[in-house]
Amino acid sequence: MAMVLQMTTFLQQYLYAQAHEAPKSSDxxxxxxxxxxxxxxxxxxNPAKSHGGVIVSAIASRDLKPAQExxxxxxxxxxxxxxxxxxxxxxIDAVYISLPxxxxxxxxxKALNAGKHVLLEKPFTANAEEAREIVKLAVEKNLVLVEAFHWQFHPAAHAVKAIIDSGKYGQVLRTSARMTSPAGSIPRSDIRWEYNLAGGSLMDMTYVxxxxxxxxxxxxxxxxxxxxxxxxSPHDPKVDDAMEATLRFDVEGRMVESKIYSDMWRANVFGLIPRIWEAPSIEIExxxxxxxxxxxxxxxxxxxVTIYDKRTRKTTTEKHYSGGPKWGTRGEAWWSTYRYQLEAFAEAVxxxxxxxxxxxxDSIAQMETIDMVYEKSGLGKRQPTQRMV
Structure with a gap:
C-alpha cells in the first residue's frame, strides 16, 4: 500500500501545484x-510551487546529465x-537532501559546513552515532536542520495527539503500528534493498x-x-525484508508496550491479491x-480516525484536513503533509x-530506537556508506 500512496501523492501534488502556483517574493x-x-x-x-517564499533554484546529481534532465x-x-x-x-540558502x-x-x-540550512529526508542518518555528529555540527553552525517526517506536520496528526494528551480517555496503555508494501511493488533493484546504502524495511518504513x-x-x-x-532478504541476509518488534517505554512511571511491523515485501493474500488496503496505520489503546x-x-x-469509547461502547469517526490545534486557521484542505512541512521549514529558516x-x-532518539531494534534482531545497526567503501 505504501507504494500506491506514493504514486497517488505524486499525481495529487502535481495537479494542485498547477492550480495553486504562487508568485514568488523578492526575498x-x-x-x-x-x-x-x-x-x-x-x-x-511541487509543494514549493504553491509557496511564495520558496524557490527551488538548483538540483545536483553525481553526474551532470541526470541533473540537467x-x-x-x-x-x-x-x-x-x-x-x-x-x-x-x-x-543557495538551504538544501533538501534525498540521497540514499x-x-x-x-x-x-558538507551542506552545513557550506553554510546551508538542511531539510533531511528520513531516516535521519544510518545510525545514532552519526545522528549525534550532524546535530552537534548544526548547533555549532547555528543552522536549521530537521528530519523530514512530513506526516507529523499535518493537522490530522495533531488532532490525534491532542485527543491523547487531553486526558479525556486516560493514559496510553499500548500501541501497534504497521506499514507494508505488496510483494514486488518495490523492485529488488531499488536502493532500499542495498545494505551498503543503509537499506532495509525498518529504515525505509521508519514511520512505524x-x-x-x-x-x-x-x-x-x-x-x-x-x-x-x-x-x-533472500538476496542479502543483512537486509530486512520485514521487521517486527515489541518496544517497552517508561512513561511517567508506567510501562507502555508498543508493537511495530514493517514489511517491504508483504505476501499477497492466497499468493494473488496485493494487500493494497494496508495503509500505514496505528492503534492506540x-x-x-x-x-x-x-x-x-x-x-x-x-x-x-476512529475512537471507540470503552465506557459507552460507541465509536465516533473523525477526519482532519486543515486547521487543528497547531495550525489554527492556517493551511488549506488541499495542502499535503509535504506542503505543511515546507511551511514550517521556511519559517524556521x-x-x-x-x-x-x-x-x-527527537531525531537522535529515533535513530537510537532503530539501532536498538536492529541490534536485538541480530542484524546489527546500519552503517554509513562512506565507512563501508
Missing amino acids: AIRLGILSTANINSAAII TAKKYGIPKAYGPYEELLNEPG NGMHGEWTK VSSTRYFVGPVTTPREVAHAKARP LEHATIYFYNFMMPHIYHY RGQQPPHWIELG
Whole structure:
C-alpha cells in the first residue's frame, strides 16, 4: 500500500501545484536539491510551487546529465554535477537532501559546513552515532536542520495527539503500528534493498517508529526492545525484508508496550491479491478508549480516525484536513503533509517559530530506537556508506 500512496501523492501534488502556483517574493528562500530521487517532485518541487517564499533554484546529481534532465523536466533554473558544485553556490540558502540513507550524514555535514540550512529526508542518518555528529555540527553552525517526517506536520496528526494528551480517555496503555508494501511493488533493484546504502524495511518504513514515539510521548527511547525478529532478504541476509518488534517505554512511571511491523515485501493474500488496503496505520489503546488512525503517513490523500469509547461502547469517526490545534486557521484542505512541512521549514529558516517542529534530540532518539531494534534482531545497526567503501 505504501507504494500506491506514493504514486497517488505524486499525481495529487502535481495537479494542485498547477492550480495553486504562487508568485514568488523578492526575498524567497532559494533551495537546492541533492539527488534526483523520485520523491523530489512530491516532497519539495511541487509543494514549493504553491509557496511564495520558496524557490527551488538548483538540483545536483553525481553526474551532470541526470541533473540537467530533471531540471528541464521541472523547470529548475540550474543543474549541477557533482553535489559539491551546488553546495559551493553562494545563492543557495538551504538544501533538501534525498540521497540514499547511508549518505545522509556525510552530505549533511558538507551542506552545513557550506553554510546551508538542511531539510533531511528520513531516516535521519544510518545510525545514532552519526545522528549525534550532524546535530552537534548544526548547533555549532547555528543552522536549521530537521528530519523530514512530513506526516507529523499535518493537522490530522495533531488532532490525534491532542485527543491523547487531553486526558479525556486516560493514559496510553499500548500501541501497534504497521506499514507494508505488496510483494514486488518495490523492485529488488531499488536502493532500499542495498545494505551498503543503509537499506532495509525498518529504515525505509521508519514511520512505524516515528508514529509510535510521537503518540506514546513525551518519551525518548524505549526502556528495552523486548523482542525483534527480522525476515532477511533472500538476496542479502543483512537486509530486512520485514521487521517486527515489541518496544517497552517508561512513561511517567508506567510501562507502555508498543508493537511495530514493517514489511517491504508483504505476501499477497492466497499468493494473488496485493494487500493494497494496508495503509500505514496505528492503534492506540488508552484506559477508556481505543483510537485507530488509518493512513497516518499520508492523511492528505485519505484518512480516518476512529475512537471507540470503552465506557459507552460507541465509536465516533473523525477526519482532519486543515486547521487543528497547531495550525489554527492556517493551511488549506488541499495542502499535503509535504506542503505543511515546507511551511514550517521556511519559517524556521527565517528565524520564526513554526506551529510544529521536530527537535534534533527527537531525531537522535529515533535513530537510537532503530539501532536498538536492529541490534536485538541480530542484524546489527546500519552503517554509513562512506565507512563501508
